[in-house]
Amino acid sequence: xxxxxxxxxxxxxxxxxxxxxxxxxxxSGNEYVYWYRQIHSQGPQYIIHGLKNNETNEMxxxxxxxxxxxxxxxxxxxxxxxxxxxxxxxxxxxxxxxxGLTFGKGTHLIIQP
Amino acid sequence: xxxxxxxxRHKITKRGQNVTFRCDPISEHNRLxxxxxxxxxxxxxxxxxxxxxxLEKSRLLxxxxxxxxxxxxxxxxxxxxxxxxxxxxxxxxxxxRRTSGTGTQYFGPGTRLLVL
Numbered sequence: 418x419x420x421x422x423x424x425x426x427x428x429x430x431x432x433x434x435x436x437x438x439x440x441x442x443x444x445s446g447n448e449y450v451y452w453y454r455q456i457h458s459q460g461p462q463y464i465i466h467g468l469k470n471n472e473t474n475e476m477x478x479x480x481x482x483x484x485x486x487x488x489x490x491x492x493x494x495x496x497x498x499x500x501x502x503x504x505x506x507x508x509x510x511x512x513x514x515x516x517g518l519t520f521g522k523g524t525h526l527i528i529q530p
Numbered sequence: 531x532x533x534x535x536x537x538x539r540h541k542i543t544k545r546g547q548n549v550t551f552r553c554d555p556i557s558e559h560n561r562l563x564x565x566x567x568x569x570x571x572x573x574x575x576x577x578x579x580x581x582x583x584x585l586e587k588s589r590l591l592x593x594x595x596x597x598x599x600x601x602x603x604x605x606x607x608x609x610x611x612x613x614x615x616x617x618x619x620x621x622x623x624x625x626x627r628r629t630s631g632t633g634t635q636y637f638g639p640g641t642r643l644l645v646l
Contacts, residue, residue: 460621460637517575
């Protein structure tokens, strides 16, 4: 799996957009970029994934640069419940299905009231 | 879809005792994973099943650890002769490329183990 680099922590004001960056310069052409988050004392929660194109779902948007060396997760209107550790993961060629995911330490996002 | 469930949610045991955890994946998910997470770290992959076959084991999985998935549905993770270093959150996840297309993994709430 590709190695990813994320900031250790970030703050964001409630109601504002939270933009979480991730560098994955060694990602291979067929590896997905997955984002998960983990709220304190809970299991990780899947947020979104993408390969080349930008993606959007009910939770977030994922912007992947054209060279695929970095991406940004966007939470459009952050709430206090979005306070969590966010993990960016370069998935295996099979799309994370056949291999275990390699989690780093993630970004601790703190939403300020 | 009731999600991945794990039991028990918490377990306190004394050093040297054996413990067993159970994971029930999302129905129809043919892949099941076990991870371990210690304080301040991200989850670490332990092992993976496709149906009842255990296809991959991490070097983190010592001889004291054994996992089974006898009928390709629920799975158990047993730790024999527990040590204080085994204290961690044990997470289970399941996936199916048939249903999600990319095999996205869905995690359970975890079992928190404390070895005294």
